[in-house]
Amino acid sequence: MQRIVNRHQLDMPKLGLGTWPMVGEECTRAVVQALELGYRHIDTAAAYNNEDAVGQALAQSSVPREHVHVTSKVWWDRLSPADMRASFDNTLRALRSDYVDLFLIHWPTQDWDLARTIDTLVSFKEEGRARAIGVANFPLALLREVVEDMKAPLAAMQVEYHVALGQVKLLDFARRHDMALIAYSPLARNSVAQMPEIQRIAAKHDVPPTQIALKWLLDQQDVAAVPKAGGRANQLSNLQSFNLLLDDEDRETIAALPKDQRLVSPPFAPQWD
Template sequence: MRNLTSRHGLDMPQLGLGTWPMKGEECTLAVRQALELGYRHIDTAPAYENEAAVGEALRQSDVPRESIHLTTKVWWDKLQPAAMRQSLEDSLRALGTEQVDLFMIHWPTKDWDLPRSIEALVALRDEGKARCIGVANFPLGLLRRVAEELEAPLSAIQVEYHVLLDQRGLLDYARSKGLALTAYTPLARGQAAEQAAIRKIAEKHGVLPSQVALKWLLDQDGVAAIPKASSRANQQANRDALKVQLDDEDRALIAALPKDRRVVSPDFAPAWDA
């Protein structure tokens, strides 16, 4: 499995384990099992209410902490500097680590002091509490403002991205700025595998539809993916997606799929075309 490298020191395995909505013992078991299978990229957040469970898995695992890329985030109601600092300190305590590898603003919010929030984010990186920083769920206009106007040393952006949602604008911009793009909900909560075109490609290659959808993402430069999987079989299937070889005919079929099927858009989400 290859790692994505980007500006400001990011070195992140391309395939990771998403942990939402797992909690408690289910989450601990899933993370420990994933590490046993060779995963080295774990994604969590305070909003998932599972950081302590992830931390327990890290303690139980034989894999050294320095070999694991760990991402966590700060929720949109804690973007004031003091609250952001407290959020990260709480996360570090729950995870049982002195530093996370990537700390992200989970969602933008309305009527906030964006420069102060970004300044606080950068300060936490400079203090060594986070090796790298990034943002999640930022539309292109807001990402552009953070990267260009505020000159924030971002390493990554995390957004919903899959075969049914076009993110070319964000991806092109991320590449131009040397940022990695992490795709969450990479299987569109099961909708990707239900597409006739995806099933046709899977049958042709003798693989699972989910593996086709995942490999389409992983074949793209600068893109990581964090599918949630709790069972050993699904975790292994996602790792095995790396072996799938898609051809130009497959990619043409995928390109013809609808690209407007966003499945995560809560009422506090930003205007996606902003």
């Protein structure tokens, strides 16, 4: 299967390493280890307080920086142009890099000048310091405004997406507008391991339930996933999900699961579609 998502010149491995909530040496060790195992996609954010730890890992690793896709994000309270630029500069310093492969607005907010915020985001791409740009946690109506009305060249959106939360409308929008969809919390905060239907499919294939949930996502066109995994065994297991072959019965079982279990909706979240 294709292991790269290519949108807006964004060559992004479909399986990445999520780093939240790891910090410090724990995060550095996990990223170095993941790169040794073959990961080439690392997801971080200013709000995770671990960009410096990721930067340390990139410096320690024998894998050249240009061979690793790195995503980072600006927090919702830093979306004025000056604050965005300061946050972006801090991100690059922490990562010890003169560019980031993908830079996202982490969450939308209400008290903002959307046009100026998006113009600032686009400027990072125009300067070459962000190879690609995108957004996270934007509802469909806001995405339409940014992409269709403002013509922002977004390469990706990052949203919660897993076997228990459907994102059909956002995925359709992404495909129509040449965008990747990056699934965070792709294992539903490990609750997939307790789902009887996923357990039955896993037993049938003799693999952990997490591999079933991941492969369901990775099989989808233009979808990437960034599960957090600190230990070597979990990192390897996630990589091995590529070796699975789900059949029509498996996919039908997963399709029949309720798709309304949103796990991430903080007080500042937008009104979801």
